[in-house]
Amino acid sequence: MELLNELQWRGVVYQQTDEEGIQETLKKESIGIYCGVDPTADSMHIGHLLPFLTLRRFQNEGHRPIVLVGGATGLIGDPSGKKEERKLQTLESIQHNVRSIQGQLESIFDFEGDNGAVLVNNYDWAGSMDLVTFLRDYGKHIGVNYMLAKDTIASRLDTGISFTEFTYTIIQAMDFNHLYAHYNCKMQIGGSDQWGNITTGLELIRKMQPEGAKAFGLTIPLVTKADGTKFGKTESGAIWLDPEKTSPYEFYQFWINTADADVIKYLKFFTFLSKEEIEDLEESVEKEPHLRKAQKALGEELTRMIHGQKALDQAVRISSALFSGDVKELTATEIKQGFKDVPTFEFPADQELNLVELLVDSKISPSKRQAREDIGNGAIYINGDRVTDANYVLLEKDRIEGQFTIIRRGKKKYYLIKY
Template sequence: MNFVEELRWRGMLHDIMPGTEEELNKGMASGYIGFDPTADSLHVGHLTQIMTLTHFQKAGHKPYALVGGATGMIGDPSFKSQERNLLDESTLQKNVAGIKAQLENFLDFTGDNSAIMVNNYDWFKNFGFLEFIRDVGKHITVNYMMSKDSVKKRLEDGSGLSFTEFSYQLLQGYDFYHLWKNHNCVLQMGGSDQWGNIVTGTEFIRRKDAGSAFALTTQLIKKADGTKFGKTESGAVWLDPERTSPYQFYQFWLNSTDADAKSYIRIFTLLDRETIEALDAEHDAAPHLRVLQKALAKDITIRVHGEAAYEKAIKSSDFLFGNVGIEFLSELTDAEVKGIFEGVPNFNISLAELQEGINATELLAGKTAVFPSKGEAKKMIQGGGVSVNKNKIATPDDIFNADNLINGKYLVAQKGKKNYFLIIVG
């Protein structure tokens, strides 16, 4: 199966320039995707693009990952309502390095079609303004640039955009030219919001060197209910285990709705069509077992965080959501307990405080920050939404003392069903 067919059955393909498929069928081709260094870690929203590159490489092509050290200084106006703050250079350097390190986990950097990482800062840093407007600006008309949806939208809604942002598409267009000229990159890929920028590149290549280059975009991932993909209450889901623990990462995927899981498993895993269709069928037959969600979460967690982290996430999940009682903890060593609660927020309180006896609101909102205020703790306790050691707290005045400790040092607090907190005495 060729690259484009692969994307197509997975439901990833959004738009493709005529001739692209034919070009790729000729043999090994080089193509690239750009990543914006707005943070020092990628998040799950970037996974679509990472998977696109992965499929590209698996189909025998040579993938380039471009980190936008230069374009990141400008900011893409595409479909953003406001100009973004410019990042300073040192932050940018740090972000580029972080992203680079993560991308290395997904792509194969060995072999004939080894992946290559480039940073557009390298070819822009010594590119003078006069030189740029003469060699690049000359080939693209303002009319053409203004007709882009991303620009048009900003003009129409009156918010306007700075010259800096307006220039963005030229920079991205030049990136494509540079890679086409020097690395024989004939294809740029990206999310569907990047179509305009990508096409500026192919247009530039055509006008400047009469060359031909191609464009392909992927579907923007949305949840079935129309809300944004990749966000939880606590913010974006990052690939960096420091920002989003493997346990939280695993849970994020496991909690996908049925409809979402069906599309995600196609987009975010490398499982083949037969396997996925078999899982679909199995899931439909017994949806409560959630085989799709489990397979999805497993596949991605292992690829992002490794087998060991996945095993840990499973153990934590089994304990936190399974039917095991709280006594289970007493059978574990300290290290095992720590492992289970890795990624669960924890708080420390002193043994002395606990020995005096402490009421529920004070414990959860005063001594620890399970709740931001006592009022809120009280309300939720009254609403029946708080448990300690897997037992519901009946009233806000329930007293806890050293007798409630598990293994002599832990209390497990639960806000709702899914939010756990570990209180450690010591």
């Protein structure tokens, strides 16, 4: 299947500036193709993934990905999708974010070989540019009426837009022009909200590069969920690529909890599984949805890609232990991930803990009487093992790596005792 046909089958093509021209150029030569991200935080989240994974598909077909981290544009702020001005960040903060995000991008792309990815930072060419040069060499080529016609700018005229954010589209256009001139970059990929910025870049290339210069743009649709809720958000917030912000276990759980109505679309969007493999999983969703094979494949592919095989193995172990209740096999590190959001209670390491008193002090049971009933009824588990002795005292053997004891009341209510 030709690449553009595959992308359309996967549903990741929203707009193209010249479909026929793109087809011809991709067949004729290996080109540079770029996608960028502004370092407004010290981590990307899963909402950033689709454009970069689409760019990786071009690399797999022999083209060179140019991965841009916007050290300069991050200082300005993209008005796309915003109803008000962004709060400007310091240069130090942006540079810290750039370093953090660069490491995450390295998990997606191959930086070796003839078409190895190139990582660039637009601060390197825009950061030291003086105002007169910007106005004379670039601002002269982009008309105000042209910019006012852009949706991202027009939508802000009623609520207000600063000259700073007004110029953002020119600065991003400078990026495309620079990469065209220095990296044989003939195409830009971005989310659907980047159409105006991409076409401004094409306009600048048309006016500043030699006659006949050809470049193209392709945008990707907004990722949506079948139930209408926002993709990539949970009750606890965004799903980050940084394992310190979203643990690999939480990351894995997000994907395997995907609804049947969304999972095939996400497999097409976010994985490199073949058409045949995805169609087999689609059949499984229809005929044996209880096995959740498609969700498991989605979780495994994404977690392995972003966090590596070891982190995936760990996430699967935690999930299996929580499902079976056999939590005593988990390590302390795995417990920190899997029980991050359960009620947690701290006790001194040298304190002798009677089970009844522990249940009451931790508010697991509302009273000693209820605690005894819970124990007698077999509703209390310590590290996955049922305890029915109301006089039970927790010992060193009940502490996993000396740090944690996991209490379960009933089938699903977990509590973490930390020493």
